[in-house]
Amino acid sequence: MxxxxxxxxxxxxxxxxxxxxxxxxxxxxxxxxxxxxxxxxxxxxxxxxxxxxxxxxxxxxxxxxxxxxxxxxxxxxxxxxxxxxxxxxxxxxxxxxxxxxxxxxxxxxxxxxxxxxxxxxxxxxxxxxxxxxxxxxxxxxxxxxxxxxxxxxxxxxxxxxxxxxxxxxxxxxxxxxxxxxxxxxxxxxxxxxxxxxxxxxxxxxxxxxxxxxxxxxxxxxxxxxxxxxxxxxxxxxxxxxxxxxxxxxxxxxVVEDYNDRLNQFANEILDALKNEEIDFLLNGPKIGENRLPGNLNISFEEIDGSDIIFYLNKAGIYVSSGSACNSEMIEPSHVLKEINVPKDYINGSIRVSIGQFTTHIEITYFIKTLINIIKKLK
Ligand SMILES: Cc1ncc(COP(=O)(O)O)c(C=O)c1O
CATH class of the missing domain: 3.40.640.10 (Type I PLP-dependent aspartate aminotransferase-like (Major domain))
Known part of the structure; x- marks a missing residue:
């Protein structure tokens, strides 16, 4: 998948x-x-x-x-x-x-x-x-x-x-x-x-x-x-x-429907992480009217975001990291630095951006895979 x-x-x-x-x-x-x-x-x-x-x-x-x-x-x-x-x-x-x-x-x-x-x-x-x-x-x-x-x-x-x-x-x-x-x-x-x-x-x-x-x-x-x-x-x-x-x-x-549907998916992901007692930070505002629908930027403590991306990619799931590559090293993004994401978390950041064509089956697969990866990396 x-x-x-x-x-x-x-x-x-x-x-x-x-x-x-x-x-x-x-x-x-x-x-x-x-x-x-x-x-x-x-x-x-x-x-x-x-x-x-x-x-x-x-x-x-x-x-x-x-x-x-x-x-x-x-x-x-x-x-x-x-x-x-x-x-x-x-x-x-x-x-x-x-x-x-x-x-x-x-x-x-x-x-x-x-x-x-x-x-x-x-x-x-x-x-x-x-x-x-x-x-x-x-x-x-x-x-x-x-x-x-x-x-x-x-x-x-x-x-x-x-x-x-x-x-x-x-x-x-x-x-x-x-x-x-x-x-x-x-x-x-x-x-x-x-x-x-x-x-x-x-x-x-x-x-x-x-x-x-x-x-x-x-x-x-x-x-x-x-x-x-x-x-x-x-x-x-x-x-x-x-x-x-x-x-x-x-x-x-579809802009109205997009908002409700994508926020529901985003909440489902966050709720699943909480239910599994996984420690994470949601970077940016709460899901709702002042946050772009479908955007989730999450940081995990003392995990490398690029490892999460690597294992997700292996499972066929494509997300972004919260880092930018320059010629010498991987640097946390200027945005995450500016909003003061704590240093134990900043390198463990991923950006998940759900889209108009994302399905519930895909979200369910993502949640299951992400939880397994985080537990393995902890
Ligand atoms: C907020 C924002 N501004 C500007 C751009 C640049 O747009 P384009 O890729 O069409 O040059 C992007 C693309 O990532 C963006 O997200």
Missing amino acids: EVYLDNAATTKVSKPVYEAMKPYFKSSFGNPSSLHNKGIPMRKTINTSKKKIASLLHCAPTELYFTSCGTEATNWALKGLALSPSIKGEIITTRIEHHATTHTVEFLEKLGYIIHYVDVDNDGFIDLFQLEELINNNTLVVSIIYANNEIGTVQNIEKISEICRAHSTYLHVDAVQAITHIPLNLTELQVDLMSISGHKFHAPKGIGLLYIKEGTHIENLIHGGQQENERRAGTENVPYIVGITKAFEEGMK
């Missing part, structure tokens, strides 16, 4: 998405910029796709720009603002962002920007009072991860947005893990820039989106042709645009 519980890393392309994309690799292959019967329908497909996604996100189609991935969207948002004529020189973010953000702001720091990091508490929630203190007339942008990819913390973006608007500061939100996993309405949220990635919700890898709210002035990063309203050059990836659109439509249909 194979059990894929690494959906925060990537998801499989769903059947409806695959079926929707297929014709665009074969008969419908034209270049959307071509002014003939192979090209014109492709331009129409792109426009229709944007309309469909915009209606699901509650924004205007002209506010959506296709990119190659979430990382590109975040690079464009932050570097695009930094290169704009604005004279503001400070950026506020956290130390629990994805590297797409942290490494981009580190690059901007080299260009002279001052980077401030807002503290987070032990569940990963940002200190809103400190944000109010740090934000000032020189703050160009606040960049915050909506739902944390490692520990599942879902930030209070409404409140963060209020603070940013009160100070006329741009807000960029990395919503890569949030899209189709928690309800999201851009008219209500009031953010200026939002990064999205298709492969986290059953579209293929290699397609993302940047939402740029009307009136937000950012420079272009990719120069060339006139694609994407002259904002992002490069021949459009029509099959993947069709794929991400279908994934949006499918994902938004």
Whole structure:
């Protein structure tokens, strides 16, 4: 049996998405910029796709720009603002962002920007009072991860947005893990820039989106042709645009059910560990409304997370570790360090990310296998 519980890393392309994309690799292959019967329908497909996604996100189609991935969207948002004529020189973010953000702001720091990091508490929630203190007339942008990819913390973006608007500061939100996993309405949220990635919700890898709210002035990063309203050059990836659109439509249909079902699975796993009197810590918030559904980040005392992954893998179960490999050694992740996971536990961390297609049989097999492995390693 194979059990894929690494959906925060990537998801499989769903059947409806695959079926929707297929014709665009074969008969419908034209270049959307071509002014003939192979090209014109492709331009129409792109426009229709944007309309469909915009209606699901509650924004205007002209506010959506296709990119190659979430990382590109975040690079464009932050570097695009930094290169704009604005004279503001400070950026506020956290130390629990994805590297797409942290490494981009580190690059901007080299260009002279001052980077401030807002503290987070032990569940990963940002200190809103400190944000109010740090934000000032020189703050160009606040960049915050909506739902944390490692520990599942879902930030209070409404409140963060209020603070940013009160100070006329741009807000960029990395919503890569949030899209189709928690309800999201851009008219209500009031953010200026939002990064999205298709492969986290059953579209293929290699397609993302940047939402740029009307009136937000950012420079272009990719120069060339006139694609994407002259904002992002490069021949459009029509099959993947069709794929991400279908994934949006499918994902938004099940978002409520997704929440309840995945939280039930997560609770079942935690209850089983407790019933077996296995000592563990749940990193991040309690299962419920402020935690990404299906995300479980668990640490075991004095066990090596990579051993757990090794034995799970042997049993056909795929999860992530709470560590990052650099060239010399395995380091606990920057997120787990930042939320102060105790040192006896931090190296024994695994991230289990349940997905839309995970079944109860798979969860039962995972629970049984994990308990056996932990007992063996103790
Ligand atoms: C929160 C978050 N932001 C950004 C990214 C980067 O997205 P992509 O893989 O599409 O570049 C990821 C991917 O893991 C992520 O989880």
